[in-house]
Amino acid sequence: MANKLGIYQRTGAGTPHQLVETHAPLVKKIALHLLARLPDSVQLDDLMQAGMMGLLEAANKYESTKGASFETYAGIRIRGAIVDEIRKGDWVPRSVHRNARRVAQAIKAVESRQGREAQDAEVAQELGMSLDEYHACLNDANGGRLFSLDELNESGDVPIAETDDSDNPLAGITSQAFRRSLADAIEELPEREKLVLSLYYQEELNLKEIGAVLEVSESRVSQIHSQAAMRLRARLSDWQSADSGL
Numbered sequence: 001m002a003n004k005l006g007i008y009q010r011t012g013a014g015t016p017h018q019l020v021e022t023h024a025p026l027v028k029k030i031a032l033h034l035l036a037r038l039p040d041s042v043q044l045d046d047l048m049q050a051g052m053m054g055l056l057e058a059a060n061k062y063e064s065t066k067g068a069s070f071e072t073y074a075g076i077r078i079r080g081a082i083v084d085e086i087r088k089g090d091w092v093p094r095s096v097h098r099n100a101r102r103v104a105q106a107i108k109a110v111e112s113r114q115g116r117e118a119q120d121a122e123v124a125q126e127l128g129m130s131l132d133e134y135h136a137c138l139n140d141a142n143g144g145r146l147f148s149l150d151e152l153n154e155s156g157d158v159p160i161a162e163t164d165d166s167d168n169p170l171a172g173i174t175s176q177a178f179r180r181s182l183a184d185a186i187e188e189l190p191e192r193e194k195l196v197l198s199l200y201y202q203e204e205l206n207l208k209e210i211g212a213v214l215e216v217s218e219s220r221v222s223q224i225h226s227q228a229a230m231r232l233r234a235r236l237s238d239w240q241s242a243d244s245g246l
Contacts, residue, residue, distance in 0.1 A: 016059035020052075023059075023074055027051035030078050030205075034086075037208045047082050054081025100141050100230060101136075102127060106229075108234035117190055118231070138226040139219060185235045193228035196221060 031047040058077035062070050106126040110118035118126075122135035186194060192214070199205045199213060207225070211218045 016056075017063065019054055019059040019070055019074075023055060023071065024052070026071065026074060027055055027078055030075065031082060033204055033206070034079070034082055042086075047085065050081045050085035051078045055080040057081070096140055099137050100233075103137060103141070103227075104230045104233040104237070108233050108237065111234065120227070123227075135223050138223040138230075141226045142229075181236055182232070185232050188235075189228055189231060193224055193231065196224045197228055200225065 027048055028044075031044055031051050032166055035042060035044055035047060054077040055074055058070070058074040061077075094169045103123065106123050107118045110126050114122070120134060121131055124131045127134060129137070156159075156245075186197065189197070195214070196210055199210045200207075205213070207221045208218045211221045214221065
């Protein structure tokens with residue numbers, strides 16, 4: 001323990017207790033951001049409790065000599081802990097997961113066939129749905145689960161997670177390969193979908209605020225967000241085979 005405290009003192013990061021005390025507001029900020037897209041039955045206190053566990057873990061493991069600021073590192077751990085709690089809660093109907101997979105598969109089929117971005121009407125037709133039914137499906141998906149970039153693996157299609165990779169020398173390579181593929185896929189999204197992701201994940205605006213920026217309804221932002229995530233899932237579903245030469 002003395003050796004660990006020595007690391008914090010030498011780098012000026014502060015003790016674990018000081019880090020937790022200073023960054024506790026970050027837990028509420030992240031919890032509120034995620035809560036906005038979860039069912040009403042989910043309680044903020046439950047998310048914050050899980051987030052505090054993530055913050056404690058971050059404070060005990062952080063070493064500033066590795067480059068990332070504590071706030072960045074803690075944010076990843078806090079979000080990861082909350083997402084884990086959400087997964088355990090199993091608040092999402094199986095039908096939502098099934099429909100999400102169907103939409104991703106339909107997007108991939110249309111884009112493979114057309115050689116360009118799939119349009120809403122084309123995806124709806126591929127699914128045998130009306131456009132209104134397709135948009136309702138997108139709203140259900142976004143309202144019923146965390147469609148974050150860290151959650152693309154809900155169906156097991158894309159195995160990514162923030163974990164301790166110290167015992168797995170290949171994990172870093174896999175993570176880097178995925179991140180390169182993800183960055184490329186995001187860059188190739190339609191401009192409006194890319195903007196929604198940027199405003200949500202980088203600027204941390206909620207769906208209502210993004211709607212004000214784009215001058216569309218909150219429901220439409222929800223649809224755009226879900227479709228962006230499903231398009232990414234469709235385009236990343238076979239990323240491992242593409243990077244198998246690593």
